[in-house]
Amino acid sequence: MQFSTELIDEMRVLALFNLDSVNSGIKAHSAAEPLVLAAISRLYAKGLINQPDGGYLTDLGIHCAEQLQTALRILGTSDAS
Numbered sequence: 001m002q003f004s005t006e007l008i009d010e011m012r013v014l015a016l017f018n019l020d021s022v023n024s025g026i027k028a029h030s031a032a033e034p035l036v037l038a039a040i041s042r043l044y045a046k047g048l049i050n051q052p053d054g055g056y057l058t059d060l061g062i063h064c065a066e067q068l069q070t071a072l073r074i075l076g077t078s079d080a081s
Helices: 005-016 034-045 059-076
Strands: 049-051 054-057
Touching: 005 034, 005 059, 034 049, 054 059
Parallel strands: none
Antiparallel strands: 049 054
């Protein structure tokens, strides 16, 4: 699988969500980087978040973000067993 810049931007946005609370969302401000705004828009189009400017993760988005954040934790551990 190729990791396009668009995919990496989407993963960066998904990594921002706090999975400890379903009431934690994100809101993209108009001053946000265009790449971030575009990534949020794509995540909305894919059904992973519930608002075109951020909002909350959908059920599918929660599953995706959990898997991504788990992988990032594992890969970021220097002494993985």
